Amino acid sequence: MTRPVRVAAVAAHFGRDVERCVAKAEGIVAEARSRGVDLLVLPHAVLGGYLGDLRSPGPADLPPALPEDAGPVRRIAEVARGLTVCFGYTEAVAGGRCSTALCVGDGRVLGRHRKVHLTAGEEGSYAAGGSFTAFDTPAGRLGMLIDFDKTFPESARTLALDGAQVLCCPSAWPASVTDRAARLANDRQSRLFDLYDGARAAENQVVLVSANQTGVLGGLRFLGQAKVVGPGGDVLARTGGKGGMAVVDVDVAAEVARARRTLHHLRERRPGAYRGLLDELGAASPGRAGAVR
Structure with missing residues (x-):
């Protein structure tokens, strides 16, 4: 028998x-715990924020970079006892920085992901990450993507x-920096953000x-629109453009099995027909230049 997981x-x-x-993160985790949440996903850049400019960011636009064993990172891992928490931050690595997501629980790191797909402003x-890897947690087997990563179906x-x-x-x-809309709901990036969530x-x-x-941070205005999406692409819970927590109970194994009962997309793939993709993979080097694993 599987059981529902309360996801936020x-x-x-x-x-x-x-x-x-x-x-603030500690307060959100405490609220999630009081609501019986098992799996909590926080935004990216929760420790020091995101870039202040995507067009030509300078040193003043960069958030602070922290190693994984830094005190602020450890504090979130410690407060996450009793539930599984995913969050993103700017990680200090040898010779530079990465956009990194950690999954933590009971005071330890359960999984990590370094953003592979960087926007022009980043x-x-x-430095880019070099892989996508799933991992096991008390809330089930998870994988992580950081914002622009979800633009690419392969991720x-x-x-x-x-x-x-x-x-x-x-x-x-953020909302579009080149074609701003008066209302966030009408912004091109707002539409794409929701589209990618449902499609993936x-x-x-x-x-x-x-x-x-x-x-708002610097010249960027962020969309909000947090949500939980089911295996059929249906939105199970969501926030608007302001702060909030979207919470829903999901029997993940049962819902995934139900979605795949008639049409099982992973099993029905025809890899041999994807000649261009296979040729590209065969020609690719093990990791792109500058990638950090």
């Missing part, structure tokens, strides 16, 4: 003050093929938990 996706603002960010400031598909039944997606996803869940028949930043 958070929309919230996190700025440059790391101590205030940690206190490429000069961050989520790789995690689903690795057995992930839940995709956790911390984001710092439906095409892989998995549960997707999408968290995002809200508010």
Whole structure:
């Protein structure tokens, strides 16, 4: 017998003050615990915020970079006792920085992911990750994507093929910086954010938990729109553009099995027909230049 998992996706603002960010994250975790949440997904860049500019970011636009064993990171891992928590931050690595997501629980790291797909505004400031790998947690087998990663179907598909039944997606996803809309609901990036969430869940028949930043930092205005999406692409719970927590009980194994009962997308693939993709994979080097594993 499987059991429901109480899943929560958070929309919230996190700025440059790391101590205030940690206190806010601790408060959100405490609220989630009081509501019986098993799996909590926080936004990306919860420790010091995201970039302040995507067009030509300079040193003043960069968030602080922290090693994994830094005090603020450890504090979130410690407060996560009794539930599984995913969150993103800027990680200090040898020679630079990465956009990194950690999954923590009971004071330890259960899984980590370094953002593979960097936007044009990030490429000069961050090193890219080099892989997508699923991992086991008390809340089930999970995989993580960081915002722009979910634009690429191969990212989520790789995690689903690795057995992930839940995709956790911390984001710092802003409104369009080139074609601003008066209302966030009408913004082109708002539409794409929701589209990718539904598509990645439906095409892989998995549960997707999408968290995002809200508010304004520097020249960026963030969308919010945290949500939990079922294996059929249906939104099970969501927030709006402001801060909030989308909470829903999901029997993940049962819902995934039900979605795949008649049409099992992973099993029905025809890899031999994807000649261009296979040729590209065969020609690719083990990791892109500058990738950090």
